[in-house]
Amino acid sequence: MDEACIFCKILAGEIPATFAYRDERVAAIADVNPQAPTHLLVMPVVHVANMPALADSQPALVSEVFSVASRLGRAHGGDDGFRTVVNTGPGAGQTVEHMHVHVLAGRDLRWPPG
Numbered sequence: 253m254d255e256a257c258i259f260c261k262i263l264a265g266e267i268p269a270t271f272a273y274r275d276e277r278v279a280a281i282a283d284v285n286p287q288a289p290t291h292l293l294v295m296p297v298v299h300v301a302n303m304p305a306l307a308d309s310q311p312a313l314v315s316e317v318f319s320v321a322s323r324l325g326r327a328h329g330g331d332d333g334f335r336t337v338v339n340t341g342p343g344a345g346q347t348v349e350h351m352h353v354h355v356l357a358g359r360d361l362r363w364p365p366g
């Protein structure tokens with residue numbers, strides 16, 4: 253756990269959140285500022301700053317996080333589908349340095365993203 257990390261605090265139960273999934277290695281919470289009717293954040297329970305760091309250190313966990321994101325995306329997006337987004341670094345809009353996959357569904361999603 254990183255004491256300065258808001259997601260670690262959520263995973264430790266110190267800050268409330270709505271959990272969509274939780275096991276020993278992967279968790280999914282509802283985004284506090286949803287950008288679509290479904291907006292979930294799927295993350296490893298272990299603190300890792302971003303996706304390339306996770307891929308370097310624990311590549312199997314990248315797969316587990318995306319498996320959970322896929323199941324949740326299917327469940328919430330249905331036939332219309334869903335979007336997964338992973339922001340890495342400030343220029344890409346990453347604001348929480350604990351790797352997470354956004355899962356968005358429930359409305360038409362435009363491309364290219366902003």
Ligand code: 5GP
Pocket residue numbers: 258267269270281282283284285286293338339345346347348349
């Ligand atoms: P990023 O900008 O790093 O890709 O995504 C961070 C996401 O975390 C944002 O969509 C933001 O709304 C969400 N977020 C930030 N703080 C909290 C919080 O305390 N609780 C929850 N559930 N989501 C948060």
Ligand code: ZN
Pocket residue numbers: 253254257258259260261298299300349350
């Ligand atoms: Zn963390």
